[in-house]
Amino acid sequence: MTITTVKKAIEAAQHPILLETPAQLAEAKTAxxxxxxxxxxxxxxxxxxxxxxxxxxxISDGETAWLLDPIAAKDLExxxxxxxxxxxxxxxxxxxxxxxxxxxxxxxxxxxLVDTQIACAMLGQPLxxxxxxxxxxxxxxxIDKEQTRSNWCKRPLSERQLHYAAMDVVLLPEMxxxxxxxxxxxxxxxxxxxxxxxxxxxxxxxxxxxEAYLRFNGGGRLDDPSLRVLRALACWREQTAxxxxxxxGFVIPDSALVQMAKAKPASIGDLRNIDGIHPRALKxxxxxxxxxxxxxDSDRSPLTRHEQLSDVQRRKINEMRKLVQAKxxxxxxxPALLASRRELEKxxxxxxxxxxxxxxxxxxxxxxxxDELMSVAQA
Numbered sequence: 001m002t003i004t005t006v007k008k009a010i011e012a013a014q015h016p017i018l019l020e021t022p023a024q025l026a027e028a029k030t031a032x033x034x035x036x037x038x039x040x041x042x043x044x045x046x047x048x049x050x051x052x053x054x055x056x057x058x059i060s061d062g063e064t065a066w067l068l069d070p071i072a073a074k075d076l077e078x079x080x081x082x083x084x085x086x087x088x089x090x091x092x093x094x095x096x097x098x099x100x101x102x103x104x105x106x107x108x109x110x111x112x113l114v115d116t117q118i119a120c121a122m123l124g125q126p127l128x129x130x131x132x133x134x135x136x137x138x139x140x141x142x143i144d145k146e147q148t149r150s151n152w153c154k155r156p157l158s159e160r161q162l163h164y165a166a167m168d169v170v171l172l173p174e175m176x177x178x179x180x181x182x183x184x185x186x187x188x189x190x191x192x193x194x195x196x197x198x199x200x201x202x203x204x205x206x207x208x209x210x211e212a213y214l215r216f217n218g219g220g221r222l223d224d225p226s227l228r229v230l231r232a233l234a235c236w237r238e239q240t241a242x243x244x245x246x247x248x249g250f251v252i253p254d255s256a257l258v259q260m261a262k263a264k265p266a267s268i269g270d271l272r273n274i275d276g277i278h279p280r281a282l283k284x285x286x287x288x289x290x291x292x293x294x295x296x297d298s299d300r301s302p303l304t305r306h307e308q309l310s311d312v313q314r315r316k317i318n319e320m321r322k323l324v325q326a327k328x329x330x331x332x333x334x335p336a337l338l339a340s341r342r343e344l345e346k347x348x349x350x351x352x353x354x355x356x357x358x359x360x361x362x363x364x365x366x367x368x369x370x371d372e373l374m375s376v377a378q379a
Contacts, residue, residue: 006171013170016162020073041098041172049246053153055153062173069157084108095113113200118195127337232292237257260293266290338368343358
């Protein structure tokens with residue numbers, strides 16, 4: 001790292017280039033074509049909508065900061081071109097939500113891609129380390145967090161918002177250079193490539209509405225008739241939320257769906273006794289809800305539920321967690337990078353059902369930890 005490089009990046013954030021017109025985008029595209037590494041970030045709003053609303057896309061080579069306004073520009077072909085250029089490495093930090101909003105807004109994912117949050121985790125930092133903390137750790141540069149909760153879809157954007165947005169991207173190229181050197185020295189660069197590739201695959205997965213009931217905590221404790229009602233209600237709500245681009249909770253909250261699954265209201269009066277349904281939502285959807293509840297039992301397709309772990313399985317998971325803790329200490333990483341408790345439960349269930357190990361336990365983790373975990377699972 002050089003002081004000059006960091007200084008240039010900070011200066012670039014003070015004078016970002018706003019891209020709002022086809023001519024400005026064309027000029028920026030010409031500049032991007034000569035780069036091999038570009039940092040990318042997005043600002044979006046996700047409050048009442050099912051899909052996050054893209055408000056701004058930040059792009060930087062560490063010397064220039066471009067802020068692409070998708071609301072003014074409308075045509076995002078230049079961004080689509082950039083995201084798919086094979087000779088330009090795209091650098092993002094904690095990119096799972098960015099991938100979702102880019103896929104929904106532009107139709108493509110960044111490729112090739114590096115996530116500096118995962119890279120930091122592979123060097124012993126917290127798995128959820130934010131960009132601001134990473135900048136302080138790697139570069140000793142404090143970043144202002146004041147505009148984190150801004151409404152990025154409201155226009156005009158203030159000078160403070162533009163500076164904040166630019167600072168969120170200008171240091172990414174320099175961060176990558178430092179992280180790449182350290183990871184290559186430890187033989188972990190391929191680990192990063194593998195985990196990012198898995199993240200890209202996961203970003204393209206969608207929840208089928210008929211499987212939406214599996215998202216509910218505690219759903220497995222419902223009896224079969226109640227779980228069938230929850231399945232029908234959750235499927236309807238998911239499809240309604242998609243069709244209206246409305247956050248699930250603004251259609252009907254989770255808690256209300258679970259109450260209905262248990263109580264199985266048979267009249268509008270019964271529905272009014274369910275807590276948490278907004279009166280307008282009740283009026284709009286009451287007939288549909290009653291029909292779904294009364295007809296749920298006619299769907300006799302198999303229900304999916306996770307059976308409670310046995311005492312033996314729980315003991316094995318505790319033994320696995322000790323193995324993970326020891327290996328993480330040896331490697332100097334957070335245990336969750338290797339396997340969380342939830343992932344260990346998936347592994348023990350897969351073993352009990354005679355299924356292949358979950359994908360997360362393949363690849364570099366196989367030799368590092370999975371083989372030892374499987375010895376415990378199969379004992």
